[in-house]
Amino acid sequence: MDGSTGFRPAGSLDIRTALLPYRGPWTERQAGHLLRRAGFGGSRDDVARLVAMGMDHAVDRLLDLSPAAGLPQQPDGPLAWQQPMARRATYLAMAGWWLDRMLTSPCPLQEKMALFYHGHFTSAVFQKGIRPLEMIDQINLYRRMALGNVKDLTHQVFRDPAMMRYLDTVSSSAQHPNENFARELMELFTMGHGNGYTEDDVRESARAFTGYTLQGGRFADRGTFIVVPRRHDDGPKTFLGRTGRWNGDDIIDIIYEQAATPRFLASKLLQYFLYWDPEPELVDAYAQVLKRNDWHVSAFMSTLLRSRLFYSDRAYRALVKSPVEFVIGALQMIKRTTLPEPAPLVAAMTRMGQTLFLPPNVAGWPGGAAWINSATMLARQNFADAVAMTPMISDPTEYVPGIGDGDPHALAGSIVDLVVQGDASPDQRARIAAYLAGADDAAGRSGLNEENRQQRVRGAVYLAMATPAYQLA
Amino acid sequence: MKLGRKQFLLGTISGLAVVAGNQGVFGKALAQTATGSAGSADPVLVVINLQGGNDGLNTLVPYNDPIYQQMRPGLGLTAREVLDVNGAVGLNPNLRALKAMYDKGQVAIVQGAGYPNPDHSHFRSTEIWQTANPTGYDTTGWLGRLLDRAGWQESLFTGVAVSPVLPELFIAEHHDVPAIDGAARGFQLAIDRMRGGAREFEAISAASDLPFRSPFLPKIAEVQRDTQRGSEELPRLIAGYKTSASYPATGIGRSLALAAQIIGTPSLGTRVIYVQHGSFDTHVSQKATQDRLLGQFSDAVAAFYDDLAQHGNERRVLTMTFSEFGRRVAENASRGTDHGEASPMFLIGPVKGGLYGTAPSLRQLHEGNVAYTTDFRSVYATVIERWFGASASGVLAGTWPTLPLLG
Numbered sequence: 059m060d061g062s063t064g065f066r067p068a069g070s071l072d073i074r075t076a077l078l079p080y081r082g083p084w085t086e087r088q089a090g091h092l093l094r095r096a097g098f099g100g101s102r103d104d105v106a107r108l109v110a111m112g113m114d115h116a117v118d119r120l121l122d123l124s125p126a127a128g129l130p131q132q133p134d135g136p137l138a139w140q141q142p143m144a145r146r147a148t149y150l151a152m153a154g155w156w157l158d159r160m161l162t163s164p165c166p167l168q169e170k171m172a173l174f175y176h177g178h179f180t181s182a183v184f185q186k187g188i189r190p191l192e193m194i195d196q197i198n199l200y201r202r203m204a205l206g207n208v209k210d211l212t213h214q215v216f217r218d219p220a221m222m223r224y225l226d227t228v229s230s231s232a233q234h235p236n237e238n239f240a241r242e243l244m245e246l247f248t249m250g251h252g253n254g255y256t257e258d259d260v261r262e263s264a265r266a267f268t269g270y271t272l273q274g275g276r277f278a279d280r281g282t283f284i285v286v287p288r289r290h291d292d293g294p295k296t297f298l299g300r301t302g303r304w305n306g307d308d309i310i311d312i313i314y315e316q317a318a319t320p321r322f323l324a325s326k327l328l329q330y331f332l333y334w335d336p337e338p339e340l341v342d343a344y345a346q347v348l349k350r351n352d353w354h355v356s357a358f359m360s361t362l363l364r365s366r367l368f369y370s371d372r373a374y375r376a377l378v379k380s381p382v383e384f385v386i387g388a389l390q391m392i393k394r395t396t397l398p399e400p401a402p403l404v405a406a407m408t409r410m411g412q413t414l415f416l417p418p419n420v421a422g423w424p425g426g427a428a429w430i431n432s433a434t435m436l437a438r439q440n441f442a443d444a445v446a447m448t449p450m451i452s453d454p455t456e457y458v459p460g461i462g463d464g465d466p467h468a469l470a471g472s473i474v475d476l477v478v479q480g481d482a483s484p485d486q487r488a489r490i491a492a493y494l495a496g497a498d499d500a501a502g503r504s505g506l507n508e509e510n511r512q513q514r515v516r517g518a519v520y521l522a523m524a525t526p527a528y529q530l531a
Numbered sequence: 532m533k534l535g536r537k538q539f540l541l542g543t544i545s546g547l548a549v550v551a552g553n554q555g556v557f558g559k560a561l562a563q564t565a566t567g568s569a570g571s572a573d574p575v576l577v578v579i580n581l582q583g584g585n586d587g588l589n590t591l592v593p594y595n596d597p598i599y600q601q602m603r604p605g606l607g608l609t610a611r612e613v614l615d616v617n618g619a620v621g622l623n624p625n626l627r628a629l630k631a632m633y634d635k636g637q638v639a640i641v642q643g644a645g646y647p648n649p650d651h652s653h654f655r656s657t658e659i660w661q662t663a664n665p666t667g668y669d670t671t672g673w674l675g676r677l678l679d680r681a682g683w684q685e686s687l688f689t690g691v692a693v694s695p696v697l698p699e700l701f702i703a704e705h706h707d708v709p710a711i712d713g714a715a716r717g718f719q720l721a722i723d724r725m726r727g728g729a730r731e732f733e734a735i736s737a738a739s740d741l742p743f744r745s746p747f748l749p750k751i752a753e754v755q756r757d758t759q760r761g762s763e764e765l766p767r768l769i770a771g772y773k774t775s776a777s778y779p780a781t782g783i784g785r786s787l788a789l790a791a792q793i794i795g796t797p798s799l800g801t802r803v804i805y806v807q808h809g810s811f812d813t814h815v816s817q818k819a820t821q822d823r824l825l826g827q828f829s830d831a832v833a834a835f836y837d838d839l840a841q842h843g844n845e846r847r848v849l850t851m852t853f854s855e856f857g858r859r860v861a862e863n864a865s866r867g868t869d870h871g872e873a874s875p876m877f878l879i880g881p882v883k884g885g886l887y888g889t890a891p892s893l894r895q896l897h898e899g900n901v902a903y904t905t906d907f908r909s910v911y912a913t914v915i916e917r918w919f920g921a922s923a924s925g926v927l928a929g930t931w932p933t934l935p936l937l938g
Contacts, residue, residue, distance in 0.1 A: 065746040142814050185654060334746065375745040409696055419658075419668060427750060431697075431707050435754045483740035489731055524735050526751045527743070 065426055066335035067372040073339045076367035077347075084113045088369050090479040094531040095331050095377070096120045096363060097166025099387035102459065102476055117363045121205060121356055126165040130155065131198060137190040140277065148190050152183065153414050154400035156197065160386045161397050171204035171355070172197055173382060174330050176414075177422035179215045179247055181224040183415040191280045192220040193415055205356035208323060208348070209314045212248065216306050219272050219281040225420070228281075232268045232291035240264040242420050244313065250325075253318035255298060262295040266304045314353070320345035324358070331362060333376035334426050340367070375481065375530040378429045381410035383531060384438055388445045388523070391477065392452040406444075409437035430529070439524060446520035454515045461515055466494035466506055470518065477522035486525055490518050571797035573683075574918055575804065577790055577835075577850040578674070579783075580698065581828070582809030584653070586821060587857035587874025587901065591640055592621050598893040602861040606817055606868070620890065625826035628833035629877075636884035637836070638877060639936040641910055643891035645873035645903025649856060653812070653870075656855040661700035663908055663927050673911060674803050675703030676926045681919065686800030691793055693786045693806045701805060711789065732759050769796045776838030781827045783808045787835040795842050802919075811854065815865040828852075832879060839880075849918050849937075850879040853907065859899055873903035876910055882936050909934060 082088075089108040093100040097120070108116040133155035138144035160169045176197060183193040196218050203211040215221050221239075222228045230236035240263040245251045269290025272281030295304050298312055313319055324344035328336040344358060351357030362368055379387060385403055397403075407413065411434050412423055445451055455461055460472035470491035474482045482490075494506050494514050506514060522528065592608045593599045595618070600607045613621030614630040622630050632638050646665045650656045662669040671679075678690050678701075690701050690708040701708040736759065738752035769792045776791070778784040786806045793801050808828055813820050832850065839845040857874025873891055888905035895902060912931035915923045923931070 067746055068744060142812065182654075185652060371744065375743045376747075378747050378751075427747065430747070430751055430754055435758050439755070439758065481741065481743050483737070483742070485737065485740060486735055489734050493731055521731055521735050524732055524755070526736065526738050526748055526755065527741065529751050530745050530747060 064335075066337070067333050067376050069372050071337045071340060071367070071372075073337075073343065076340060077343055077361055077365050079364050080113060080366045080369045082366075082369060085109060086475070087479055088113070089116060091369070091374055092116060092120070092363065093166070094379075094383075094387070095368075096359075097170055098160060098383050099390055099531075100166070101390050101393045101457070103393075104390070105479075114364065117360065120165075120167045120363065121360055123165045123168045123204060126163050126168050126201075129159060129163060132191065132194045137279075139184065139190050139279075145184055149183070149415070150400050150404065152190055152194065153404050154397060155194075156414060157382075157386065157400055157403060158397040160382070161389055162395065167359070168201050168204045172200040173380075174327070175200035175204075175211075177417060177425075178326065179211075179218075179221065180417045180420050180422045181218075181220040182417055183220075185416075186223040186226075188220045188223050189279055189281075192218075192223070195280065196220040205354070205359060207353045208355055209310070209353040212243075212310050212314075213307055215247075216243075216267075216310060217270070217283045219283065222270065222272060222283070223281070227267055228271045230264065230268050230270070231286075231289040232265070233289070235261075235264040235268050235291065237261065237264040240267050240309075243310075246421055248310075248313050248322060249316060249318040250322040253322060254316055259297055262297045263304075263309045265291040265293070265295050266297070266309045267306045270306060320348045320353075324348055327355070327358060328362075330377075330425075331359075332368060333373050375527060377531040378426055379529060379531045380423065380425060380429060381407040381412035381434075381438075382414065384410065384529075385441065388442060391457065392445060393457040394452075398451055402444075406437055406441045410434045410441070438529065442523035442528070443520050446516050446523060452516075454512060454519065458515055458519065461511070464506065466491045469494055469506070469515070473515070473518050473522050477519060478525055478527040481527040482522070482525055490521050493521060494518050572847065573797075573800075573802060575794055575802055575844075575848045576914060576918065577787075577804045577806060577848060578700070579828070579832075579850060579852045580805065580807040580809070581811050581824075581852055581854040582657075582807050583812030583854075584656075584856045584858055584870055585809075585811040585824075585854040585874055586813060586817060586868050586871075587854075588860060589817070589821060590623050590626070590825065591616070591642065591875045592623060593619065593890070593893065594621055595619055596893050599860070602893075604862070605866050606862045617886065620886070623822070623825050625822045626829045627826075629829040629879075632833060632836065632879065633884060637882065638879050638884050639882040640886050641876045641878065641905055641934065641936070642886060642888040643873040643901065643904035644853075644876045644888070644907045644910060645856070646906055646908070647903075649872045649897075649900075649903070651856065651870040651872075653855060658699060660853055660855055660907060661698060663911060670702065671704060672698070672700035672702045673926055674700045674805070675706060675708070677915060677919070677921065678706040678708070678803070679703045680925050681802075681921045683802055684800050688793065688799040688801045690803045691790075691801055691805070693789055693804060698805055698807070701803075769793065769799075772796060774838050774841060776834050776841060778834040778838075779827060779830045781831060783827055783831040784834065787831050788838070791835055791838040791842075791844075794839065794844055794848060813858070814863065814867045814869060817862075817867040836880065846881045848880050849882070849914065850877075851910070851914060852877040857901055860893060860896060860901060861899060872897060872900040874901070876907065878910075878936055885936075887934050887936050905934075906931065913937065 086105055086109055089105045093105055093108060111119060133151040135151050137148045137151060139148055163169050181188060181193065181196055183190055199214060199218060225239035225242055226236040227239045237260055241260045244255045249255060269286050271284060271286055273284045274281045292303050294301055297304055297309060298316060300312055321341050325336060325341045328341065328344060347358050347361050367373060385407055411429060417423055458473060458476060460469055463469040470487055473490060474480055474487055496505065496514060588599065589606060589608060592613045594608055594610050594613050612624050614624060614626065615621040629638060646659060650659060659665045661672045663673040674690060683689055687709065690706060692698055692701055692708055692710040694710055697708060697710045733756060736752055736755035738748040772792045772795045778788045783806065790804045790806060793799055793804065808824065811821065811824060836845050839848050853876055854874055856871055858868035858871040862868055891901045891904050908927050909931045912923045912927055913933040913936065915921050915926055917933055917937045
């Protein structure tokens with residue numbers, strides 16, 4: 059089930075122009091693509107605003123995270139965690155808090171990057187004794203550093219209490235060094251498996267990651283990072299060819315001197331924001347962007363989101379929406395300004411294969427083709443149905459432009475534009491129009507009329523969401 | 532023709548698989564229907580996951596052991612309460628129906644099943660039991676690997692999970708197992724609510740003539756199309772199944788009833804079914820919860836074998852339970868127990884009934900927990916080799932002695 063082969067877009071890369079600024083048409087198609095990638099898709103109004111700004115200003119706006127400064131830093135309520143029975147309520151409060159931010163934040167790229175880091179520098183709430191507030195602090199760290207210096211972020215992740223528990227740094231001592239963090243730091247977080255480090259390097263760096271722990275005790279809601287010198291191995295270590303009395307920060311610095319590191323990070327970001335299995339020359343080019351800009355992700359994203367390759371046909375609809383994107387995107391499309399009850403959303407996303415704050419393991423969510431299988435497709439379809447058909451969730455008069463249109467073909471066109479930005483075949487359009495026109499409704503009348511309009515429009519919106527394009531970002 | 536809601540006997544499909552080959556996956560299942568009752572004699576395994584960590588000590592109870600009574604002043608079961616098995620251990624009184632099956636030789640109990648260096652995390656320990664890998668991380672599950680290697684007749688439904696989410700044990704390289712939520716209510720494909728919707732959905736799932744390309748289009752289109760066809764067709768295929776067995780109106784009752792329907796429709800070619808029950812994670816006030824869950828389990832399994840017997844299938848279906856861990860010997864301060872280690876596995880149906888493995892010693896605890904005496908991979912190997920007659924090579928790492936619990 060290796061999803062990483064065979065999903066690079068067809069056609070060939072022109073590396074000479076790939077990173078050059080895009081100067082082509084700027085319409086709903088390009089702006090919609092940008093907002094699906096840099097956010098969760100947005101509403102039609104959100105897309106229209108980006109169209110009006112022009113591409114450069116639209117990207118500037120997405121890169122500016124200052125409007126998000128005042129958003130709530132944690133969920134309301136007590137967030138109890140010690141009794142297993144209290145955890146469900148706490149979990150739902152956390153999920154509701156983050157889903158609400160994803161739905162309503164003026165800075166969608168911040169939430170999208172936080173989601174990326176959540177699946178990259180992974181930890182999981184309630185596992186290994188991770189407290190809810192520690193998990194929340196970790197997500198807030200990813201928000202603060204969303205477009206910042208990823209090397210600095212790595213230093214902070216090392217000290218992050220949730221991470222320290224998740225990968226056992228808390229109990230790693232000179233007497234019993236724990237290799238878990240040292241290994242995953244290189245394998246999953248910076249260099250990639252088999253990209254220039256050996257088992258000796260893992261062992262030596264594990265010695266450096268000793269003597270760091272958390273104080274606060276068994277009942278504290280948050281641990282605090284402390285250093286315990288007598289538990290730290292300060293002897294000389296040879297790591298990636300360099301010898302010295304390295305500590306944890308030194309190890310991270312040495313890792314960031316390796317050629318593999320910017321390539322691995324660039325490759326992960328490209329696979330998340332551009333397309334699957336990016337070509338080696340492209341990875342190299344973006345690795346250089348990271349290095350030349352002192353590891354600032356803002357420079358990486360600024361280049362990517364303005365580039366010709368980003369707006370090319372090859373990159374268009376080239377990614378599968380993750381469950382979180384699928385759910386939030388649908389809610390934004392129907393112009394929800396408040397989050398519905400989180401419990402059904404969480405249940406739906408879990409059936410689609412993604413539970414926030416609980417990645418399946420330290421490698422995070424594989425993504426891509428792994429989102430599409432027998433156990434997830436019906437969950438996606440049924441969620442789309444619930445969004446389109448349930449009065450408590452959506453009101454088509456609020457979000458379907460042209461709903462009053464008497465002509466089923468025109469109305470079908472509006473719905474296709476709204477839901478999939480026009481990415482439907484002539485046959486799909488004709489079928490949605492035929493559905494709207496209908497054979498007979500319950501009362502035996504044919505055609506679209508005032509009594510059946512709402513219900514037909516709901517059904518037509520669902521049909522548009524059922525087209526394969528809707529699964530793709 | 533559209534099926535009304537009440538014709539969905541129990542549950543609906545949660546999703547269907549894409550199997551290699553140019554005949555749509557569902558086409559293969561339908562084609563097998565036409566050729567008759569292929570597979571009506573093939574052995575079937577039903578795996579029941581007692582989720583959350585079932586307390587083995589109050590399931591198969593060492594009621595005469597003074598250490599047990601001392602460490603469980605509140606939770607301990609007495610000689611008078613248990614259903615005695617051999618004078619040393621007895622079954623929890625809520626397992627009455629299961630005990631009746633045990634007395635007929637239809638239940639084998641493997642005592643002290645577990646693995647070395649046990650993990651006490653639900654996530655990690657469940658993963659270990661499902662991937663059969665206590666020391667590393669596998670991306671496939673043990674039954675997924677069996678599906679990939681056993682060489683059984685290709686069918687969409689060779690493995691079926693009766694659960695809302697696909698369990699890790701079914702993740703395979705060349706099979707995509709459907710998850711059918713047997714206990715769900717109102718979980719249906721949207722198309723059923725719309726007149727003519729089924730036709731529209733099928734057409735709308737097509738990926739031809741689109742104004743864009745995407746490397747994911749073929750897979751999405753195929754999975755969508757098969758999901759819709761399966762949701763219409765599977766209930767029709769199993770609709771012919773009739774039974775007078777009386778299942779309890781519980782989640783596990785419904786799940787096993789659906790399992791019986793699937794087994795009773797040989798054209799589906801099902802060989803392995805997964806069912807789950809729980810949560811047994813009884814940290815607090817254990818007695819009420821575990822009693823209820825064990826009673827539900829016992830009654831549902833008895834109804835299931837009654838149903839199978841009515842259709843002549845009771846000798847070809849082996850049922851096996853597992854749980855990610857047992858629980859600590861000492862009760863905690865909340866009249867419950869915390870995560871432990873070894874616990875018994877039940878094998879039900881065409882077995883040589885009795886107790887297997889070594890009764891774990893309460894004198895030699897492992898950090899306050901029942902230490903394992905039989906590695907669960909031996910039980911898996913027994914099922915793979917002696918029940919299915921398949922090779923465990925490539926399914927389980929290493930070689931494991933099998934237990935003589937099958938005929």
